[in-house]
Amino acid sequence: MTAATHPAPVDLSVLPPYVLALKERIAYLPDAQIERVLRAFQIGAQAHAGQERKSGEPYITHPVAVAGILAELGLDAETIIAAILHDTLEDTELSRADIAAEFGEVVAELVDGVTKLDKMRFGSRQEADAESFRKMLLAMARDLRVILIKLADRLHNMRTLGAKDGSSRRRIARETLEIFAPIAQRLGMNKIKAELQDLGFRALYPDRYRVISERIRAALGNRREAMGKIETALSVRLSAEHLQSRVVGRIKSPWSIYSKMRGEHKSFTQLMDVYGFRVVVDSAMSCYMALGVVHALYKPVDKRFKDFIAIPKANGYQSLHTVLLGPFGAPIEVQIRTAEMESVAESGVAAHWAYKTESGPANSAQARAREWLSSLADSSANTVSSSEFIENVKIDLFPDEVYLFTPRGHILSLPRNATALDFAYAVHTDVGDHAVAARVDKKLLPLRTRLESGQLVEIITAPSAVPNPAWLEVVVTGKARTAIRQYLKHLQHEDAVDFGHRMLDRALDAQGSSLDGIPSAVLDRFLEASKLKRLEELLSDIALGNRMPDVVASQLLASRGKKGGGKPQVSTHAHEKIRITGAERGVLSFANCCHPLPGDDIIGYLSSGKGIVVHREECPNVVELRKSPERCVAIEWDRDVHGDYRAELRIEVINRPGVLATVAAAIAAADSNIENVEYVERDAVAATLLFTMEVKNRKHLADVIRRVRRTGVVSGAYRYPL
The missing domain is CATH 1.10.3210.10 (Hypothetical protein af1432)
Known part of the structure; x- marks a missing residue:
């Protein structure tokens, strides 16, 4: 030392x-x-x-x-x-x-x-x-x-x-x-x-700070007498009702004025034309009694009362907020709280710290902060990407809260615009993962429904329900987003391992061998040399396009001692294609240039990091893709394919009122969901429309085209691109 x-x-x-x-x-x-x-x-x-x-x-x-x-x-x-x-x-x-x-x-x-x-x-x-x-x-x-x-x-x-x-x-x-x-x-x-x-x-x-500060000083100079009269009236009435209280006038800060002018598109005069007061009493019961007193003194403004005592804010803040119509025609904002609540409101987690032992009770702000930080630690452990973690934290750091009730009467606080799916994940990750619908104030509603303060929310679950990628567009909370991504990554890994196994087996099969035929010692040496811990990592890498299956197969066979000398035996199964169901969305994506559908002849292209991109055989881009044969994967549709797939339909119509509605109705009647529609060409006589829709397969698309052609307003309808 x-x-x-x-x-x-x-x-x-x-x-x-x-x-x-x-x-x-x-x-x-x-x-x-x-x-x-x-x-x-x-x-x-x-x-x-x-x-x-x-x-x-x-x-x-x-x-x-x-x-x-x-x-x-x-x-x-x-x-x-x-x-x-x-x-x-x-x-x-x-x-x-x-x-x-x-x-x-x-x-x-x-x-x-x-x-x-x-x-x-x-x-x-x-x-x-x-x-x-x-x-x-x-x-x-x-x-x-x-x-x-x-x-x-x-x-x-x-x-x-x-x-x-x-x-x-x-x-x-x-x-x-x-x-x-x-x-x-x-x-x-x-x-x-x-x-x-x-x-x-x-x-x-x-400069902005100086201008707003000067205007605040000028406005306060003009209203000091009015502030004094209101403060006196509140104090006198509270004393008459034997309530021990302290009444203090509140003044908006320059930053508060500036941010509200920008965020709420209000003028300085609109924001300053409000009188603010804080009433501090001795107990929570006295807060509600004081509320009755001020409402008897000045008429309350409808729908402007908030009870943060019964339902504290996420940071532990407690107070009653009400807006009254004052004697000078301007609103009066009143906050009513106890001295304890005042201390927590001002100092938050730091309130009464010196007097709190490790075993003693924390104040509400400390308890809530620890709960929040604990959830951050969990989120961090489940999130690989730092930027993704920060994206989740920002939502929690800048919330505008809504307060919701569970069927058992518990209160959950969520950011503004939170959906029923966010609520499900706030209750428990398992509830979110298996959610199918929500009952909001006893009405059955979809999971994407945005919630409002005071609603009673019950989540309906099903054991077979699982998260899907579309859920990421529905949720706003970090906890929900992390849980959904974690599930999808796990699903992607499983799909990738299965698909990679099939691709490597096929590549080895083409050279007269199989994965089972590779000795475990040879496989372990190869994994160690490739800096991979497990075989699953190698298979996932292959499916995601980071390693070529033919190259890996050759390296494994070379390591086993099959290099030079004899001519490798060619398997009779080498020409067989890998079958896909379309459900392997973790490792498969469908090219936007040709929108392949079940029933089409298809080819796969290994794109590094993305996995297999599926194209139609007749796609114009396939000619270029075939110049890298090592990245082309022979695939075909399985007999049992489910799900919806994107297709585009180019429709030439007679340009007259109601034609768009007629065509859209025909598409809907064929059980197809329209994602988007746009005019490609248009003149006084004719128009060309491009519909983006979801169909199940080629047969379903053919049915849509037939119905569209029968409308009598269509001169041509065909799949796009051809």
Whole structure:
């Protein structure tokens, strides 16, 4: 350990003013813990000796200020100490072992976690470095205090952003608005979120910030008397009903005004022409009594009441919200909550942290944050791609919630536009995987139905039901998307292994051998040389077009000792084609250039990473594909084929009113689903329509064409392309 970690006893008489201010803020801690914090300052000051901030101040002023922000939130001693030392590992000679020896493993782990976060750089919400963001969220899952320190660090950096150059200010401001403020909001830390947003707004758009701030000041000057009268009226009426309360006028922030002007397309006057008040009472029951009192004083506006006490927000926020018609003709927004709810609303997961033991109950924001972070950890474990993981997290990080009831009366919170299928996966992954329909407020509805707050939702399941790729277009939640993709990847792997096995067997068969005829020792050596762990990986690689079956077959036979010398025996089965049912959608795709249907003569082309792309034999592109014979796969349709397949129909019609409806009705009458229709050519006499539809096979398409030709408005109908 270095000498710097063995300071002399702290001399309180020589502490700088900013440390004395921190000492006052941590007065809630026991004396022994306060002494540890002051010792951390002395070690940090020695470690950072000679280092300065851009402003010219000693560097140690920054970590002490960060510790002060956390002390205002009432955080525990370990968090305060880690905040003071959070830059030492990266910027000084102090080591992790030194910190652990002096302050314990918990502090060392927190400092190490924050140091790793400091190395991350984010461009924007859309362009965030996905892997770094993933690591940050998983660090939060291990210990929430890591992100609390990081948020306090960011807040102090934003407060002192003026020392940075213009481009740095804009980059940090954008990062703050698009990454850190939403995380603070998701953790229920509304006070820090609001300050981060306004500081970010001021740095990113200084002119807009100045104009809106000046207009807010002017508007408040004109309405101060009215605000005072309403506040007095509310206080007097609440006191008359023997309710202990505190009434405070609320003022919208510049960022709040700006984002609502953009998002809701409202003018400044529309947004400022609203009076806001917060009523703080002593109990949840008093909240509802106070609600009755304010509704008796001013008439409530219909459909503008929200009960976040009975149904808390996803971040633990609780309050009653109501809108009243005030005495000056403008709406009055009133929030009613207890002092406890006020603390959680302002500080979120940080509320009452110092007084919570490990075994003690967490506040609602802490419990919900841990639940959210636990679900993130599960999602990360099941998601290979970092960008896919971030796509899922963004949905949870920027929600506009709807609150829904299960048949047992439990409440689930989902993002706005969530569907019944999202609800099914929120209940349980197994419920989602086997969902077939939903009963919403006792009405039977499809899984794609979008849900609204207050609805009672019951999911109907069937053991035979399984996810399909179309579900990914229906769901909006990260949990549902991850579960569906995981199932489809598993299905794709099974299909790929089966198909790859058939392709390799056929290739070996063409050379007079079979997979069973390859000794296991030879196969193991080949897999090891190819850096594959299992035979399934090799077979999947073949089906996905990453390896050529003929090449693999030749290599295996060569490894077995069949090279040179005798002429290989040619199998009598070599000409047999691989049969497909169309259900192998994990490894098969159907070419858009020719739209092959069951009943067509087909050929497969191995496309790297995509698997087998199926073309019609008469497709014009096949001539070019045959120039790479090693990638061509001999395939044919199985006798038993199910499902719907895309087809295009080119129809020439007489151009007159109602002709489109007539043709569409004929197609529908033939049990075909129309996906799209467009006019290819059109003049005063005739028109050419191109219908994209779903059919089951060639015979079904022929039936559609016959019905269309019988309409009497069609001069020609034929499959496209020919």
